[in-house]
Amino acid sequence: MRHRGRRGRVFLALVLSAMLVLTACGGGGTTGTETTETSGEPGGGGGQQPPIKIGVLTDQSGQLKNYGTQQVRGLKLGLEYATNGTMTVLGRKIELIIEDDASNPNQAVQKVRKLIEQDQVDILQGTASSGAALAVIPEVEKAKKVFIVDPAAATEITGKNCSRYVFRTGRNVAQDALTGAKYLVREGRKRFMNLAPDYAFGHSSAEAWSSVIKAAGGEMIGDIFVPPDAVDFTPYLQRLLQAKPDGVVVTWAGAGAVTLFQQIAEMGLYDKMLVFTGIGDIDSLKATGDAGVGAVGINTYFHLLPKNEVNDWLIKRHQEEYGEPPDLFTAGGMAAGIAIVKAIEKTGSTDTEALSKALEGLSFEGPKGTYTIRAEDHQALQPMYVVRLEKKAGYDYPVPVLIEELSPEATAPPDTCEAF
Structure with missing residues (x-):
């Protein structure tokens, strides 16, 4: 448990660019076909x-x-x-x-x-x-x-x-949650909370994670929903500290992510609970740098997997x-x-x-x-992945290396459609 603080930093850094928009990768020009x-x-x-x-x-x-x-x-x-x-x-x-x-x-x-x-x-x-x-x-x-x-x-x-x-x-986010829930519970922690943006994606993610964590033997003790345009996350993080969960699932999308993660570090959350999230895009891996080496998380797609x-x-x-x-x-x-x-x-x-x-x-x-x-x-x-970040020659970011590929059936979400 000595390294828990470092791991928390790593997990939040990984989601930073996955949930935060950086500069667009380029224009949407044609692919060289007749489109x-x-x-x-x-x-x-x-x-x-x-x-x-x-x-x-x-x-x-x-x-x-x-x-x-x-x-x-x-x-x-x-x-x-x-x-x-x-x-x-x-x-x-x-x-x-x-x-x-x-x-x-x-x-x-x-x-x-x-x-x-x-x-x-x-x-x-x-x-x-x-x-x-x-x-x-x-x-x-x-x-x-x-x-x-x-x-x-x-x-x-x-x-x-x-x-x-x-x-x-x-x-969908239920497939993300199914991929990660058993790992969270296997880490020996039982009491979890969600921290997510207060709109459809955040609520959907929190609901999905709560369901699968409970099914895996964990306990969800609450959700904290934050306005997506928030510029100060202090009151929400104070609520998290007061609740004292064993772990928190962080879902975020929006420009406030940089401030959110800075304040999490400043308030010492990394050393007080396990922070878990998805491993994001290449920009997020570059932002993580060597500090991400050894981290484990869920991944939707990385081109080498x-x-x-x-x-x-x-x-x-x-x-x-x-x-x-x-x-x-x-x-x-x-x-x-x-x-x-x-x-x-x-x-x-x-x-x-x-x-x-x-x-x-x-x-x-x-x-x-x-x-x-x-x-x-x-x-x-579709297949989903649990990965570990490793340092590889020729890459200026830690590379996701496969720990386990979960089959489409293993991560099939509940059918909640009633329209047809």
């Missing part, structure tokens, strides 16, 4: 047949813009991979129309209406923000358009807010196109692109009802291995 990409103006796909229009909703200017960049890059490469580089399905060119929701639910609704009514897209894909994704589900229902969700992770999207038209290729031909292709093409490896949510974007093409090929059309039936139960090979979109709630089951 037409527009931003606010519908385009023509050329040829006699009209293009297949995919409306992409994501954050390009808000607090999750880094994730939006990863999403769009992955989507483009997934479409390229699934069409063997032609960007054509059924003899029709694929056109992406990308709109910026800035992780704002109201803006997301406005943008999705534009994509549906003005651009007349065939399919929708998005978004980085769970709040934005949940806000547009009624619009998707009304317009009867298929909406492929990735990377937004709130369980409600394919849970109590589920829709026959909404499918998710990304994981999956060993399969699809991931090998993704690494190679992403490096060629963007000069760096794929990141945390690139794999999810790619999975969405592959699923879209598979469903269109299976149905031979872009008819919404036909696509919905094709997506239900669809299994396909993606960058993490085998994905299966569960028919009951439209949630994709």
Whole structure:
């Protein structure tokens, strides 16, 4: 137990960039194929047949813009991979129309209406923000358009807010929690709390972690929800100190993360409890540096973990196109692109009802291995990872090394969808 304080620092540093938006990785340029990409103006796909229009909703200017960049890059490469580089399905060119929701639910609704009514897209894909994704589900229902969700992770999207038209290729926070809960309890600690932002993603994450920690034999003694625009976390951390849990699960997304982690350190929480979170993107690993070596945590995707031909292709093409490896949510974007093409090929059309039936139960090979979109709630089951950070030659950040790969079945979340 002597090293608990250092471990706490490590775990919080790991989530810093995973839950905090740093500078975007770069622009959303084309992938070198014949895809037409527009931003606010519908385009023509050329040829006699009209293009297949995919409306992409994501954050390009808000607090999750880094994730939006990863999403769009992955989507483009997934479409390229699934069409063997032609960007054509059924003899029709694929056109992406990308709109910026800035992780704002109201803006997301406005943008999705534009994509549906003005651009007349065939399919929708998005978004980085769970709040934005949940806000547009009624619009998707009304317009009867298929909406492929990735990377937004709130369980409600394919849970109590589920829709026959909404499918998710990304994981949800219940899958994260199932991956990490048994580890937490095995550490010998029993009493836990959640600290999370006070909006859909934070509440969903807290609910998921609470459920699986209880199932694993632990006890949840409370949740602390913090306004996402908070600039001083002192009162919330004081409540945590007063409660004296054995451990805390920290979930955060937003620009206040730097202040949050600084204040956690200043108030000595690291030495008083185990702090656990997910291992994030490459920026977070760089921020952690050598101090992260030896740390253990859960991971959604790191490019060196999956060993399969699809991931090998993704690494190679992403490096060629963007000069760096794929990141945390690139794999999810790619999975969405592959699923879209598979469903269109299976149905031979872009008819919404036909696509919905094709997506239900669809299994396909993606960058993490085998994905299966569960028919009951439209949630994709997929591999998840427990990793240890190690120092490796040639990397300027600690590298996630696999401890255990959990099967899609082992991390399958409860089915809480009652809509269909």
